[in-house]
Amino acid sequence: MKIQAKPFLTTLIVILGLIVSWNANSAPVEEDTGLSQKEKSLVRISSYTAQGKLDGLKKVLNEGLDAGLTINEINEALVQLYAYCGFPRSLNGIVMFMGVVKERKERGIHDEQGKEIEFNDGVADKYEQGRKVLEVLTGRPQSKPTSGFGQFSPRIDRFLKEHLFADIFASDILSYHQRELVTIAALASMQGVEPQLGAHIGMGMNVGVTENQLNDLLSIIEETVGTKEAESGRNLLRGIKVRSN
Template sequence: MTSTQNSAAELDRYERGMALLQRVGGPAATAVIDSLADIAPDLGRLTVEFGYGDILSRPGLTLRQRQLATVGALTVLGNAAPQLRFHIDGALNVGVTRTEIVETLIHASVYAGFPAALNGLTVAREVFAARTDLPAEPPAPSAPEGDRFARGSAALTEIDGHAGEQVVAALQDIAPDFARLLIEFAFGDIYSRPGLDLKSRELVTVAMCTALGVAPQLGVHIHGLLNVGGTEQEVVEVLIQMAGYAGFPAALNGISVARAVFAERKINQNSDI
């Protein structure tokens, strides 16, 4: 490839990235890039070219899915409030509802604790208040009534199957009460809530676990995403996207976990034939 062709390819990446950045970010899309002009203009260019031109423009996930994954990852990281604000706003711009955003933030309480979820909701409140262009939505609905343990056990089986059951069984000899709380809260209270479908919940969970670097739980939830209708391509795309938000080591570690999960499922599938 000649230098002229290289220049054209780089320009194409930048233009593609800028178009997508403007679609996600709306009127404020270039504010962050402009703020880098006096200190690190190359970082601004790389953000556009790599983050948007190379990654977010990839097929395999919708923009709605990508924004939910980003909101989930930034919430659990807990150290990037300005970026979380931008991407909550961006999620609204690409058709994610306020209810879906709130449910993603509530969901984060399982994986990063209540402080992360509460801080995320504070950011969301500010974004929602500023978006007078969008119609108001009612508060996120509550979880269904009934026995929390029974509801949680059913959800655990549907989502994580054997992998989830193994996690609970491994706790019985040391912390059976923790196993019960896990089922009642994580699956009975949170996963069973309406407002965000199971596939979206598992997609954001994969993003959260990748960002947090918790490999065993990531493996369980890659299984879970595949169990509720996700594809291997969607799993890989979430992991690639996390390179931009949690770094290449986190994404590479996630890819290694996914490789093992895919291989295990293929072996089990062949053994059933």
Template structure:
């Protein structure tokens, strides 16, 4: 076991960590999102401590985990958040943290649509709504109001960071390449260029392995060019 840990640690520290252009704070946020999406909640305490050491705020830690909810599911996000809060409390951080919600029941759909428009373009989102059959129109509404209205509008992380985390979450989950391609386009739209995406997926390799990494790179090449 110690030998395996040494191999993994050396690979991450001496190779993966040296590639690309990501700040350490972003790397640590990605790690939090990835271990949450994987459901490996036993890794959360150490990832929280590492994040705090490089200056990630408690609010940013919480939001990296919260961002996983509409993609990895509520159970994984809630379990990870519980672990993170226990660890932060052990580190002397005052809890509960201040609410970061910015929408109301009446505004969540409108603000969610605004976030979608910024990422994917108004014409594309309106087309999805128009082309949805009646029995599936609720899915478009849920996407706009819940996925984007309830989560992308929260304070604590900006839109660019949230979209990069979503890219990494989808890389981690695997099997959702159509959604991954859409969010690669969304990342490009908000300023996360090809090199940033390659840097992010490279950072994910020790967590998610090579098959999902190579699938993600294929998607990047298809959407962002080689």
């Protein structure tokens, strides 16, 4: 039987078009599934450190290593936390972590050390470096000095720019996304820091922390701290969403 070439080709093109269309429509859409297990561990570590709850901290430090966080990543989170919950709780967390790593090694568990931190002490103007990091986090220009408290207390403005956002945030052991999760979790675990918590929720969203991830984070805060603190964070998140729409 002789097949008519033109009608056959036309039919084939139509069928191929339908297949392509079906594949495009049925292809799985990448979903925002919330926090990964590593990120959840960072949130729990930050929350317990900020509260000074060492028993809970020991458990979640082990869970963080089991989830695949490296020793240096957890160390970096604990170092960063001193800027938000103070040296005493940060140091307590680091000492606790030292013990956890030692115990695991004695039990024959091998934990990855991870990427080594590189200190960039050759920056000519650390204030300017920190100011630029803050511009990335906030998504808007940063005056020099910061208006308001920065003009009233230039030293604290310099410490924030040169140390927190240059020495600490500029290190690539943790991404800005991870650092904001650490910061938001710590602030959400403490009372009386709502202005800073709201600011960092905004910064987190600006560097890719999603609403689902923030909801996951606040659900963890409800477990590690309480409903009152979680609801305070949710209210701030709702307010930020309203202002951004």
